Amino acid sequence: MAALPGSRGAVQADTTEAVLLTVHDGLKKQVFKLTDLDALPQQQFTTSTIWTTEPTAFSGPALADVMASSGLSAEALTLRAVNNYSITLNSSTLEENAPIVATRINGKTFSVRERGPLWVVFPYDADSRYRSEHTFAASIWQLTDILADTTP
Structure with a gap:
């Protein structure tokens, strides 16, 4: 089993375990x-991105559902990627259907090499508010950790 760079242990994108x-x-x-992520309610949309060459279908649970399932809540969420890139989101920006934690692109799971296996994605084409610098920065791929910041 190959370890992802910066990971705490051996992780493979192609296993459900x-x-x-x-x-x-x-x-x-x-x-x-x-x-576990597949057991949550699934969202799907097709959107263009600044990282892909054509509109792409993304699917996975809403980040709000992931947080609800975790039983943790906070005013701010710090999302961290395999390479330690991180971004902090105000939890009030989470909507019922966006962003999603994409587990599939065009119906297939995807590897670290393809920005996976988890990518926080917004429906960029659905509304101009999803096409801001902050939203693009929050579209973290290779997501590994979410810290629920409970400090006041």
């Missing part, structure tokens, strides 16, 4: 395998 995402607040944590 690997832990793909950890949501924590410093005291409690919830881990998600692909099967």
